[in-house]
Amino acid sequence: MSKSCARTGCTFVFVLAVFVMSRTPLFALEGPTPIVHRPEAFVVSPSLRELATMPAPLGYGIRGKTPEPRISGNSVSPVLGSVEQTSPVVSSNFSIGLNFLGLGNGFLNFTPSSAPPDTTLAVGDTQIVQWTDPVFAVFDKSSGQVQAGPILGNTLWSSLGGACADATAGIELIVQWDKAHQRWLLAENTVGGPPYYSCVAVSTSSDALGTYYLYQFPQGTPLLDSPKWSVWSNGYYQSQGEYSNSEFVGPKLCAYNSAKLVVGDGSAEQICFVLSLLRMVFPCQPTSIPVSRRPPTKTNSS
16 A cells, blocks of 8 residues: 655654754644543454354455556566576575465465555464455464465454444554564554544464454544554554545554553553654554563663
8 A cells, every 4th residue: 555664764754844843933843642542342352263164254355446467477587697696605594494375376265356465474483374455364383384264354353343343344454473472463444434443453372363352442534544563562553644535644653552452451542643744754664673572771871
């Protein structure tokens, strides 16, 4: 969908925005006002292993105006050039692991139905979860075997009901593995609005096919596009673009209380604000912490 800016690009534009603000009257120096919400709906789902065996709900798919071209493996002939590396160098310290078919052309019981497919994937300790609109699948990490899938996305939200469980619920589901809490995070924004919502699922264990805490957070009436999520030591973070009458307003940034989300606390807070001055960029890309331990804390020596 929409493009996202690199972290350095967002920083540059933010500094530029501060410079512009410094040349405006004092009343214009106020920053964005954070808005705090709690889930409008919360429930603990049946196990995904159980849901995957039930009759699938009505499917959905979002097509772009121009389907993206698909190139088969036999339609392109490799052209070797004098600068092309054709084999690993002696000092390579890595090896290729499993090579198996994920969701895509040729995957059993799957037919691509969305363009772009908004593919996302996360790797846990023992499992891999891949999402390609409008379905997802769970794989065994050691063998590559399919444990479940393809599963229609709104199957996950079926017990939550409401906008998240609607057949046209949303697109661009994001999958993340929270190392610190050993939990799976799956989230998507609804498109069947206004109003719009963020649908958040946090596994109750490290098993991607187990039960989930399901939350439906309000996002208001402007349309949100290209949501991205990250896992950090002190919360879950979300970025997206806010649109009003098809016009880009600015990046909308949200933080979620992960300490409550991972234990099934229906009072978990969502804090959001819109950077309306950053009209020249699309949503920033949040960064996940790559390890299970907390980052070092900088102390003030003075």
